[in-house]
Amino acid sequence: MTHHDSVRVQLHAIEAVLRKHQLWQETAPQPAALESTQPFCLDTLEPFQWLQWVLIPRLHALLEGGHPLPHSFAVAPYYEMALEATHPARDVVLIELQRLDTLFGGNGA
Template identity: 50%
Template sequence: MSREQQVQQRLLAIETQLRQAGLWQTVAPTSEAFASTEPFCVDTMTPLQWLQWIFLPRMQALLDAGAPLPVSLAIAPYYEVWLEGETPERARLLHCLNEFDQLFESAN
């Protein structure tokens, strides 16, 4: 399986986990929220909004365009801090994010 196929598979796993946990939103944030210049849009979006509305679509766009993927990437640590409590949903989402990050650790 190619790296691109693995990334595609992991993106789908993250989306599936968000949906199963009831965290998937059907209404996008305001256009102003997307204009943020802060990392993770911390001033205008929740971390889960950023994941759904910024990160997943941008990674998918790179795949669709056949564009180079990031050389390194680590988003799981941000969510380890942000997601509070020890719940099965948190554990499953962090597992998906860690698996995604691992694709970029082995690329170096």
């Protein structure tokens, strides 16, 4: 399996976890919310919205276009801070994000 294939599989795993825990939204946020200049769109999106509407589509676009992927990339540390310890999906989401980070050489935790 190529690196691109591994990333694609992991993106699907993240989406599956979000869907399983009913965190996947059917309606996109307003376009202005996606234009934030803040990291993770902190000022306009909830953490799971950023995964669904920004990270996953952008990585899929890179994969589909055969473009280079980021290096030393890590999102799990943000989610460790952003998600409350009592969030029911926190642990499973973090595991999948750490797996993604590992593919990009990020520390993931």
